[in-house]
Amino acid sequence: MIRSQLVLLPLVRKLQRLNNAKCIFYLDKLGTLRPEHIPNQTLATGGQSIISSRSLTVTWSNPLNPYLHHGPSSRVGIHYSMPPVLNETKEWLASVEKEYDFVDPEFGQMAKAAEEEEESTGILHNVSDNLVKKYERDLSNERCGDGVRERKRLMREIQDVLGAFFKEWAPKTEA
16 A cells, blocks of 8 residues: 555545545645646646556546636646656656646545545645656756745745635535
């Protein structure tokens, strides 16, 4: 069983049960399969994830969609959630790069758990690595030079998107 199944599924369920959470966001880093997505200059979001270990498609309505204009670097796409990056081989990449936009090991599991608990879930990830095109900055050297400055700019965009969301959002209450 992969780490995300061990941690994220119970975490989402506990948040819902203990805190009556109605909406959960996941902010993290991920890789992209699109050559035009520049690491540390692109935010990834979407409403669909493929969980490779289960050959399962999870689809949701991302509550951040109406606010993405506050994050001009945001790109919407399909996530491919798979176990550890050691599985990201050249053969794997050739088999999926035309179908999916982003890859990460965890979000699909979180989206599945949120769906099971009937919660809203949203994602806004920093693209930290490009698997199909080499850029000067990537996951291996993101803390060097202007990589830090670029990530700070993306964090401000994330704050703008979340700020606009929270300004208008009100959780649904049970009657």
